[in-house]
Amino acid sequence: MGHAFELTKDIELAATPEQVWEAIATGPGIDSWFMGRSEVNPGEGSRTRHDMAGFVSEATVTGWEPGKRFAYRGDAGPDGTFMAIEYLIEGREQGSTTLRLVQSGVLGDNWETEYEAMKVGWDMYLGTLAAYVAHFAGRTGAPVTAFRPQAGTPDEVWAAVARALGITGPVTEGAPVRFTVDGLPPVEGVVDLAGLPTYLGVRTDDALYRFLHSGTDRGNALVLGHHLFGRQQDPERTGPAWQNWVAALPIG
Incomplete structure (x- = not known):
């Protein structure tokens, strides 16, 4: 009903x-x-x-x-x-x-x-x-999405994401972020959304990176939903690179 x-x-x-x-x-x-x-x-x-x-x-x-x-x-x-x-x-x-x-x-x-x-x-x-x-007003972002179903519990996933993003202290807004994704330029920015245990956002000079945990009742999926504003960003190349990143992320 x-x-x-x-x-x-x-x-x-x-x-x-x-x-x-x-x-x-x-x-x-x-x-x-x-x-x-x-x-x-x-x-x-x-x-x-x-x-x-x-x-x-x-x-x-x-x-x-x-x-x-x-x-x-x-x-x-x-x-x-x-x-x-x-x-x-x-x-x-x-x-x-x-x-x-x-x-x-x-x-x-x-x-x-x-x-x-x-x-x-x-x-x-x-x-x-x-x-x-x-x-980024007046600019158009290219969306990039990647998924990892059954990634792990929220605690496991966010610990792994924080390590991968180079976050050494508490996950709070303004925390510095530095990391690499195979085949893509190095990323350097700051945490701009800290909504754990559900979501985490990173802003750089040319992108908004978004990481979302679906929750235990919805399959413990880790979902990436990024928006790329750099002129040299190519979603056809960037999408598979991020899918490989999330699939290989060591969790647990």
Whole structure:
């Protein structure tokens, strides 16, 4: 039996309403902070498409007010489950913006686990959006995704990730990060999101790196969702390199 839900998140962004609109209501903008690849056709009644590692979901745009409101509703599944998203944009003084996210719909039998995962996951995604508009506004990020199912418990995974990233002290925002991935240039940056035991983010001069643990109830998967802004970044080469990295990461 389906379970209706509604989830609301608010965030202050160091960007204008126009910049925020470009980030949330265009395919290239969404690709720069959210996982997978997205396509958005403008106008109410048009269609959107999101591809996450071959899993494709489509939706209909239900609200289109540039600079103010963007909303869409996903196609319902055979069991009646569906997701709807609404973004409300409000300009503030000195060029900042308040963004309200409202996600609603109907979840399946395992709704409690799904709801908790969405609630925490949005903290990471909105934190990534904030980093994108603050540090990479006007640029388009190339998304790179990699997975390792059944990677290990949260404690095991985060200990391994911290070692691999060269983090020697507590995993806190501002901690320095230095590491290498075979076949790619060395990476040097700082932790900019510290949401353990669920997620960890690293920001460099030309990328946002995101590491997400799915949780024990969702298979103990380690998911990487990076956004590359450097001109020399090639997702066709970078994607396999990161997949090899996560597959070879010594855990436990």
